[in-house]
Amino acid sequence: MNTPTHRPVDDETDLTVGAVAAMVGVSVRTLHHWDEIGLVHPSGRTWSDYRVYSRDDVARIHRVLVYREVGVPLAQIAAILDDPTVDESMHLGRQRELLTARITRLQEMVSAVDRMLEVTSMDERLSPQELSEIFGQDWKPEYQDEAEERWGDSPQWAQSQQRSAQMTREQWEQVKADSDALDADMAAAVRDGVAPGSDQANALAERHRDSIGQFYDCTHSMQVCLAQMYLADQRFTDRYEAVQPGLAQWLHDVVAENARANGVDPSTARWE
Numbered sequence: 001m002n003t004p005t006h007r008p009v010d011d012e013t014d015l016t017v018g019a020v021a022a023m024v025g026v027s028v029r030t031l032h033h034w035d036e037i038g039l040v041h042p043s044g045r046t047w048s049d050y051r052v053y054s055r056d057d058v059a060r061i062h063r064v065l066v067y068r069e070v071g072v073p074l075a076q077i078a079a080i081l082d083d084p085t086v087d088e089s090m091h092l093g094r095q096r097e098l099l100t101a102r103i104t105r106l107q108e109m110v111s112a113v114d115r116m117l118e119v120t121s122m123d124e125r126l127s128p129q130e131l132s133e134i135f136g137q138d139w140k141p142e143y144q145d146e147a148e149e150r151w152g153d154s155p156q157w158a159q160s161q162q163r164s165a166q167m168t169r170e171q172w173e174q175v176k177a178d179s180d181a182l183d184a185d186m187a188a189a190v191r192d193g194v195a196p197g198s199d200q201a202n203a204l205a206e207r208h209r210d211s212i213g214q215f216y217d218c219t220h221s222m223q224v225c226l227a228q229m230y231l232a233d234q235r236f237t238d239r240y241e242a243v244q245p246g247l248a249q250w251l252h253d254v255v256a257e258n259a260r261a262n263g264v265d266p267s268t269a270r271w272e
Helices: 016-025 028-036 055-069 074-081 089-120 128-138 143-152 155-165 169-191 201-215 220-232 234-243 247-261
Strands: 051-053
Touching: 016 028, 016 051, 016 055, 028 055, 051 055, 051 128, 051 143, 055 074, 055 089, 169 234, 169 247, 201 220, 201 247, 220 234, 220 247, 234 247
Parallel strands: none
Antiparallel strands: none
8 A cells, every 4th residue: 555645635536534434334443443553544644734535445345344344453454455366256255155144144034033033922921942943053052951951050040030031022132132232343343453351342241241241230340250161162252253253362361351350360260
């Protein structure tokens, strides 16, 4: 990419960082970060030293957004976009394939929820099979048996069973929606290079803890134990890696740093 140069602004084609951020739906901070890491540089600067983006710059931003949406890490996106052997048509073809696969997966989830709406009344409790239809591969009835065998005599298990038994279909669907939103925000944080221990990372760690808290009271020490399991148990690792490559390790580290900030040593965390 060209090094930004000072030049007069073309009012018809050049856009400031704020205008581009509003147009493409990302924050000014994100554009500054992408500039700093060399992902998308503004092609020029005004004589007052304001960043200005050309049409080609904005087009590159849109390509970045598509790759990021389908889970490609920022470093890999830069390598793809800067590969001289790949032209724009190849980029568009590759992005179309990735988006089509994502659309197919989302449509399958929508269809599952639609089937649930057809067969379930508003106040009816859900069976494990119905929960599996809502949560898809994330919900496996056999996990319930395994969890009961491991934690069935704990107060947290009793608490979760009591709360789960009182939840309606609408509440379960909200749990799923909240979980998907948290996954998406954590995946975006990984792609954006959000560092464990930062304010943004700690806020996501607390949202993760709150999601567990819907079922039982989860301390920071307990959360660390769960995060350790995300790496120790390949099933959990695979679940998070399917959302975003690197997410399992990132979430583990984020939970550990947030616990440390709340007075818990992750290396000695216990289920208490």
